[in-house]
Amino acid sequence: MFRLIHKDRKSKARLGKLKTAHGEVNTPVFMPVGTQGTVKTLTNAEVIECGAEIILGNAYHLYLRPGLDVIKKAGGLHKFMGWGRPILTDSGGYQIFSLAKLRKLSDEGAEFSSHIDGSRHFITPEKAIEIQQVLGSDIMMTLDECVHYPAARDYVEQSLALTTGWAERSKKYFLEYREQSTENREKKQLLFGIVQGSTYTDLRKKAVRDLLKIEFDGYAIGGVSVGEPENLIHEVSAYTASLLPEDKPRYLMGLGTPPDIVEAIGNGIDMFDCVVPTRNGRNGQAFTPQGDLQLRNAEYKEDTRPIDEKCSCYACKNHSRAYIRHLFNTEELLGLRLVSLHNVHFYVKIIELCRKAIRENRFSEFKDEFLKIYNKGGLN
Amino acid sequence: MFRLIHKDRKSKARLGKLKTAHGEVNTPVFMPVGTQGTVKTLTNAEVIECGAEIILGNAYHLYLRPGLDVIKKAGGLHKFMGWGRPILTDSGGYQIFSLAKLRKLSDEGAEFSSHIDGSRHFITPEKAIEIQQVLGSDIMMTLDECVHYPAARDYVEQSLALTTGWAERSKKYFLEYREQSTENREKKQLLFGIVQGSTYTDLRKKAVRDLLKIEFDGYAIGGVSVGEPENLIHEVSAYTASLLPEDKPRYLMGLGTPPDIVEAIGNGIDMFDCVVPTRNGRNGQAFTPQGDLQLRNAEYKEDTRPIDEKCSCYACKNHSRAYIRHLFNTEELLGLRLVSLHNVHFYVKIIELCRKAIRENRFSEFKDEFLKIYNKGGLN
Numbered sequence: 160m161f162r163l164i165h166k167d168r169k170s171k172a173r174l175g176k177l178k179t180a181h182g183e184v185n186t187p188v189f190m191p192v193g194t195q196g197t198v199k200t201l202t203n204a205e206v207i208e209c210g211a212e213i214i215l216g217n218a219y220h221l222y223l224r225p226g227l228d229v230i231k232k233a234g235g236l237h238k239f240m241g242w243g244r245p246i247l248t249d250s251g252g253y254q255i256f257s258l259a260k261l262r263k264l265s266d267e268g269a270e271f272s273s274h275i276d277g278s279r280h281f282i283t284p285e286k287a288i289e290i291q292q293v294l295g296s297d298i299m300m301t302l303d304e305c306v307h308y309p310a311a312r313d314y315v316e317q318s319l320a321l322t323t324g325w326a327e328r329s330k331k332y333f334l335e336y337r338e339q340s341t342e343n344r345e346k347k348q349l350l351f352g353i354v355q356g357s358t359y360t361d362l363r364k365k366a367v368r369d370l371l372k373i374e375f376d377g378y379a380i381g382g383v384s385v386g387e388p389e390n391l392i393h394e395v396s397a398y399t400a401s402l403l404p405e406d407k408p409r410y411l412m413g414l415g416t417p418p419d420i421v422e423a424i425g426n427g428i429d430m431f432d433c434v435v436p437t438r439n440g441r442n443g444q445a446f447t448p449q450g451d452l453q454l455r456n457a458e459y460k461e462d463t464r465p466i467d468e469k470c471s472c473y474a475c476k477n478h479s480r481a482y483i484r485h486l487f488n489t490e491e492l493l494g495l496r497l498v499s500l501h502n503v504h505f506y507v508k509i510i511e512l513c514r515k516a517i518r519e520n521r522f523s524e525f526k527d528e529f530l531k532i533y534n535k536g537g538l539n
Numbered sequence: 540m541f542r543l544i545h546k547d548r549k550s551k552a553r554l555g556k557l558k559t560a561h562g563e564v565n566t567p568v569f570m571p572v573g574t575q576g577t578v579k580t581l582t583n584a585e586v587i588e589c590g591a592e593i594i595l596g597n598a599y600h601l602y603l604r605p606g607l608d609v610i611k612k613a614g615g616l617h618k619f620m621g622w623g624r625p626i627l628t629d630s631g632g633y634q635i636f637s638l639a640k641l642r643k644l645s646d647e648g649a650e651f652s653s654h655i656d657g658s659r660h661f662i663t664p665e666k667a668i669e670i671q672q673v674l675g676s677d678i679m680m681t682l683d684e685c686v687h688y689p690a691a692r693d694y695v696e697q698s699l700a701l702t703t704g705w706a707e708r709s710k711k712y713f714l715e716y717r718e719q720s721t722e723n724r725e726k727k728q729l730l731f732g733i734v735q736g737s738t739y740t741d742l743r744k745k746a747v748r749d750l751l752k753i754e755f756d757g758y759a760i761g762g763v764s765v766g767e768p769e770n771l772i773h774e775v776s777a778y779t780a781s782l783l784p785e786d787k788p789r790y791l792m793g794l795g796t797p798p799d800i801v802e803a804i805g806n807g808i809d810m811f812d813c814v815v816p817t818r819n820g821r822n823g824q825a826f827t828p829q830g831d832l833q834l835r836n837a838e839y840k841e842d843t844r845p846i847d848e849k850c851s852c853y854a855c856k857n858h859s860r861a862y863i864r865h866l867f868n869t870e871e872l873l874g875l876r877l878v879s880l881h882n883v884h885f886y887v888k889i890i891e892l893c894r895k896a897i898r899e900n901r902f903s904e905f906k907d908e909f910l911k912i913y914n915k916g917g918l919n
Contacts, residue, residue, distance in 0.1 A: 196865065200872045202853065225840070225865040232841045233861060241857045460605070461612045473582065477621045481613060485576065485605040492580045492872055 160349065160376055161408045167522040171400070171427035174517050177377075177408050179213075179245040179297035180347040181237065186408060186429035187513055189420065189506045190215045190247060192437065195224065196240040199437045200492070200499045203242050209472070209500065210507040213244060213297075215432040218290045219251030219258070222280075223273055227293045235295030247432070248296035250287040252303040252353075253381075253413070264304070266324060284325040285332040288350075292336060295346060300379060301329040303353040308386035315357040323369045326352050330373045349376035351410060354399055357382055358391055367402040377408040380428070384414050392419070397426035417446055417509055418530055424513050425526050431510075436502030441495045443487045446505045448529070450536025452480070454498065459484045472504035473497075540729065540756055541788045547902040551780070551807035554897050557757075557788050559593075559625040559677035560727040561617065566788060566809035567893055569800065569886045570595045570627060572817065575604065576620040579817045580872070580879045583622050589852070589880065590887040593624060593677070595812040598670045599631030599638070602660075603653055607673045615675030627812070628676035630667040632683040632733075633761075633793070644684070646704060664705040665712040668730075672716060675726060680759060681709035683733040688766035695737040702735050703749045710753045729756035731790060734779055737762055738771055747782040757788040760808070764794050772799070777806035797826055797889055798910055804893050805906050811890075816882030821875045823867045826885045828909070830916025832860070834878065839864045852884035853877070 165174040175186040191198045191206055194217045198206050206214065216236055221227075225239075233239035236246060252269075255262060259271035268283030282290075284302040291299035303322040306315055333350045337343050352375035356362035370378060380399045384392050396411050400423075403409050410430035411423050420431050436446065443455040447467040452459070454466070465475040466483070474483070474497035486494030509529075516525035545554040555566040571578045571586055574597045578586050586594065596616055601607075605619075613619035616626060632649075635642060639651035648663030662670075664682045671679035683702040686695055713730045717723050732755035736742035750758060760779045764772050776791050780803075783789050790810035791803050800811050816826065823835040827847040832839070834846070845855040846863070854863070854877035866874030889909075896905035 195869045195871055196862070197871045197873045200876075202873065202876070203857065204853070220869075224869050225861070229841055229861055229865070233843055233859065239859075239862055239865075241862065461609055463613055473584070477583070479613065479619075481605070481609055482576070482619055482621070485609070485619075489575045489600075489604050491575055491577045492875065493577045493582065495872065496580075496582070496876075 161406065163405060165518060167517045168520040170425045170522045170526070171397075172424050172513070172517045172522040173427060173429065174514055175408065175429055177429075179349065181243060181245040181297050182212075184212045184245055185514065187424045187510050188212055188430055189510045190430065190432040191503050191506075192432055192434045193240070193242075193246075194434075195220045196236065198499075198503065200441065200496045201437075201503065203240070205473075205500055206503065207244070209504040210511065211244075211503065214242065214246055216246050216248045216294065216296060217251070217254065218248050218287060218294065219254035221248075221294060222251065222290050223275055227290060231293050235293070237295060245297040246294075247298035247410075247430075248291045248294050248300065249412075250291065250300040250302045251282060252287070252300075253305045255282065256305050256307075264321070266321065269302070284328040288329055288332050288336070292343075292346070292348065296348065298349045298351055298377070299333075300351050301326045301353055301375075303355055303381055305382050305385065306355060306357050308357065308391075310357050312359060312362075315355075315359055315362055319355055319362055319366055322353070322355050323366065326370055326375075327373055330375070351375055351377040351379050351408075353379040353381040353412070354403075355382045356399075358387060358395055360395075360398055363395065363399050364402060367399065371404065375407070377410060377430075378403050379410040379412050381412045383411065384419075393422055393426065396423055396428065400427040417506065418533055420506070421509065421513060421526050421529050424510075424517075425522060433506075436506045437499045440499035440502040443494070443498060444502075445498050446502050448532055450533050454480060454484050454494075455487050456484075466498075466501050467505075470501065470504065470508075472501045474501040541786065543785060545898060547897045548900040550805045550902045550906070551777075552804050552893070552897045552902040553807060553809065554894055555788065555809055557809075559729065561623060561625040561677050562592075564592045564625055565894065567804045567890050568592055568810055569890045570810065570812040571883050571886075572812055572814045573620070573622075573626075574814075575600045576616065578879075578883065580821065580876045581817075581883065583620070585853075585880055586883065587624070589884040590891065591624075591883065594622065594626055596626050596628045596674065596676060597631070597634065598628050598667060598674065599634035601628075601674060602631065602670050603655055607670060611673050615673070617675060625677040626674075627678035627810075628671045628674050628680065629792075630671065630680040630682045631662060632667070632680075633685045635662065636685050636687075644701070646701065649682070664708040668709055668712050668716070672723075672726070672728065676728065678729045678731055678757070679713075680731050681706045681733055681755075683735055683761055685762050685765065686735060686737050688737065688771075690737045692739060692742075695735075695739055695742055699735055699742055699746055702733070703746065706732050706750055706755075707753055710755070731755050731757040731759050731788075733759045733761040733792070734783075735762045736779075738767060738775055740775075740778055743775065743779045744782060747779065751784065755787070757790060757810075758783050759790040759792050761792045763791065764799075773802055773806065776803055776808065780807040783807075797886065798913055800886070801889065801893060801906050801909050804890075804897075805902060813886075816886045817879045820879035820882040823864075823874070823878060824882075825863075825878050826882050828912055830913050834860060834864050834874075835867050836864075846878075846881050847885075850881065850884065850888075852881045854881040
């Protein structure tokens, strides 16, 4: 299911191939976020044009809207949204703890009130798997509690016990489901476990040990970039990645800026998802190898250059910074589209450059050079 | 500049070709509205994919934002927005009377306060031409006063005198500009006059007579669909069209629904612009040959059919009504894009069908059949 193709000689960076029911994915990989069944502002054709091999969907959001009946009727999430490549779905754990209101947590599961209409819902680990089975995602995630930073050790210990218990039940339910029918088996869905443990290294270690006993198709590092200082993000994820088995994909959830991702690839991470390229794109922030530009700024008013002269995306091939600034200034939706498109394209291309550097055993040099130029910025 | 190619034998519908500096346009033609230098939510590539041969820009909006300096720096509106096909620009008259505040009207021109920041501006007929010269549009419109319905005869008479006086000055300024340099002449910009006169047929007649004396490259029918009953829209525009010379293009400003346009083509109109396909599209209203659908409605919740099974646009080729409804329901911008795209595509295709019917001398039959099926609706 996952093949490790190559390890960079001087860093922990690695190349792999992840086989899913909707095709093979090259790792490291960036998954554009399609929370509600759409990568915000973009068509599937555009997301593919950017080179994206897999996208992320969100069980919590899709369960609430349009609801499972609608997606079941359409024949699953791929058909509902017209996307033929792999999809990873988040279990909803993160949203229950960040978006939903009036949570009541028990060993059994999480009761919460919808952030949309206040309706009450009860999600168990089994229910989270069931939802993702209806969605038909290629990779499902287990339900977990994502603890924000800072958190007292006591709280994290208890939370971890809950998350580990839920992981066990998820796996059990997943196996039972597969045994139920040939059809279920043929969906070839994968299940990833999520390592929590906040910034306590011994708890991260315990979490990994427990999850490895349960055995998952891949392991995600959760509870990172939840309020902690920048250096802890990479310390914790590097440490956790070092504990994970070589022959399974490693997914760092919800990260990050371009330097974050390049850094994490150097720590042996294989998979990423992040709203930054689209969310920040909708705010006018465009990424380039020389750092980022805030296209709303007056300095771009008469700038006839594209966002990035070397970029081959539709926005850069066809439009100037001055035009895009005008679109933001006049609240024209095309502006949000163009910068989102450029940013997703940029994230995918950066990862492609990382892959090339790994293949050529020069990832560390690539990383240093990338960070130096990116962080110097100001070239725009 | 304008060639009449064919006249339908049993109606007033006609086929023509309008030559502009950025290429030839087949008439009848629908011009998608790109008010602020963008057809709302769409890329130029998509507008071209829809088959649009010419778009409309708006002098009032572009003069305020991004301002003439920015567009001049970019080398004109075509280059600024990256659109290589013809552009017609509205003079700003309509916006001064509908959007702007604190207007002070005199023979000299119109003083108004920007709807964006309240800044004061003074636009004369000469200034309106000058703005459009900087924009570099292929077809410029004269400044006029667009009178809303109902209007007292006295008021319309006075307003018409103003509009005719402005038309004369516009033409004079236009000729002077062309004499100034070879470069100016080589821009090959055309200038259209606008027939006003509200619903008073004798005043429409007088307006036409006066404008014909000044001589324009084309004639627009303005002040239609400004609050009057539906039947008056077509009565007034048909009557006005019948007064206009055969060898010049006739442009009905700001109209309308698909039946409006088909009706008006039968009355001898050649050019149309309207925000309906994009504005209504952004509200979830999709047009089909069987009438329109409001995609927000619950009835489409599980409807796996495309908007229109016979349509070849990207939205219909790739997505279901259920999916688009979900996008509207969750406020995803892709929804606005898909329906805008479909609607612009639909408008362009309907006009292409009209052209075919005219060529085959069966426009009246086509019109009757189209209106019958469209107005029956409910097939969706």
